[in-house]
Amino acid sequence: xxxxxxRGWARRRRFAASASLALVLVLALSLMAPAGxxxxxxxxxxxxxxxxxxxxxxxDVGQGDAILIQTPGGRHVLIDAGEAAYGRAVVAYLRKLGxxxxxxxxxxxxxxxxIGGVSRVIETxxxxxxxxxGYASTSDAYAKLLDLIERKKIPYHAARSGVxxxxxxxxxxxxxxxxGPTNDANNSSAVIRLAEGGxxxxxxxxxxxxxxxxxxxxxxxxxxxxxxxxQVLKVGHHGSASGTTDALLDAVKPRxxxxxxxxxxxxxxxxxxxLKRLQARGIxxxxxxRDGTIVVTWDGAAIKVRGEKK
Amino acid sequence: MRGDQMRVVIDRFEGDxxxxxxxxxxxxxxxxxxxxxxxxxxxxxxxxxxxxxxTTARRARAAEAIRRLRERN
Numbered sequence: 058x059x060x061x062x063x064r065g066w067a068r069r070r071r072f073a074a075s076a077s078l079a080l081v082l083v084l085a086l087s088l089m090a091p092a093g094x095x096x097x098x099x100x101x102x103x104x105x106x107x108x109x110x111x112x113x114x115x116x117d118v119g120q121g122d123a124i125l126i127q128t129p130g131g132r133h134v135l136i137d138a139g140e141a142a143y144g145r146a147v148v149a150y151l152r153k154l155g156x157x158x159x160x161x162x163x164x165x166x167x168x169x170x171x172i173g174g175v176s177r178v179i180e181t182x183x184x185x186x187x188x189x190x191g192y193a194s195t196s197d198a199y200a201k202l203l204d205l206i207e208r209k210k211i212p213y214h215a216a217r218s219g220v221x222x223x224x225x226x227x228x229x230x231x232x233x234x235x236x237g238p239t240n241d242a243n244n245s246s247a248v249i250r251l252a253e254g255g256x257x258x259x260x261x262x263x264x265x266x267x268x269x270x271x272x273x274x275x276x277x278x279x280x281x282x283x284x285x286x287x288q289v290l291k292v293g294h295h296g297s298a299s300g301t302t303d304a305l306l307d308a309v310k311p312r313x314x315x316x317x318x319x320x321x322x323x324x325x326x327x328x329x330x331x332l333k334r335l336q337a338r339g340i341x342x343x344x345x346x347r348d349g350t351i352v353v354t355w356d357g358a359a360i361k362v363r364g365e366k367k
Numbered sequence: 368m369r370g371d372q373m374r375v376v377i378d379r380f381e382g383d384x385x386x387x388x389x390x391x392x393x394x395x396x397x398x399x400x401x402x403x404x405x406x407x408x409x410x411x412x413x414x415x416x417x418x419x420x421x422t423t424a425r426r427a428r429a430a431e432a433i434r435r436l437r438e439r440n
Binding site: 141169197326 | 376378379381382384386388390391393395407408409410
């Protein structure tokens with residue numbers, strides 16, 4: 058395991074942001090993250106409900122992906138931000154949640170429906186570090202995003218299998234694929250396993266069969282190391298026919314599948330055969346095109362999944 | 368962009384459609400419309416031609432529709 062450190066930065070930011078009501082309340086109450094506690098804020102009302110749960114927000118960005126993770130300690134990580142046209146919507150959603158800064162942004166891979174909105178997010182919020190698999194895209198959007206990361210002097214790291222991102226004590230945020238960029242952007246997607254206590258989520262980016270096979274080979278498949286086992290699966294590539302194989306589902310054994318997909322998209326996502334494979338296993342499917350933004354919560358004992366329209 | 372030549376980039380393929388970055392917009396083009404050798408990441412030059420016959424035909428269709436609607440009154 059390689060350890061990168063956005064943490065030092067995060068601590069400095071946290072003191073600087075001590076005027077932030079939400080952040081201070083969260084930190085003051087958090088048992089998970091005593092190291093980050095700033096000075097107690099005077100004259101602040103006590104919150105009614107302390108925020109001590111893990112939340113995954115699969116933000117409805119039409120045809121694309123944008124996932125916000127809110128840790129029990131009140132820290133935030135963003136994975137992708139949809140097409141450029143959704144940048145504003147992602148920023149608005151983050152603001153609504155009280156986000157003041159992001160510990161980490163992950164670019165799963167450089168396709169427009171994943172990185173388009175990221176520049177606007179970086180222009181809006183301080184960001185501790187960016188992780189990117191490093192597939193060298195020729196698009197203007199990618200070139201401009203890298204320029205922005207450089208200009209803002211944001212630490213930039215490779216999203217590679219085995220890299221564990223230190224976010225918060227008790228929370229494991231680990232890349233389980235790829236080993237390095239391949240000759241195909243989708244199959245160079247950063248695949249993340251997020252775990253806390255008895256909870257795990259596997260976030261596939263746009264990985265398709267080739268990357269799934271590589272991941273399963275590395276993890277030992279269904280009877281393997283448990284590297285990929287998760288109750289929540291963010292289905293790869295918007296539920297296309299090219300992935301979410303039986304072998305993957307047998308190894309992950311999810312209870313919930315999240316598909317981030319646009320209504321009436323022209324690409325035929327999600328594919329009926331993919332949905333059938335999920336349904337045949339009794340996996341409960343949530344889709345952003347039908348359910349809107351989907352929020353998964355883990356309070357240390359139970360998992361709840363709800364769609365804003367469901 | 369180099370020189371005056373307009374260039375676009377193939378962001379990705381989704382089935383039979385190529386998703387192309389055209390400035391700040393994304394457009395979808397059937398794979399079959401692209402030149403041989405075009406792949407994900409390929410930079411393409413763009414050249415426009417005036418289609419005189421199609422222009423004339425559309426103008427005539429619009430004029431005909433206007434005439435029909437006016438006659439209805």
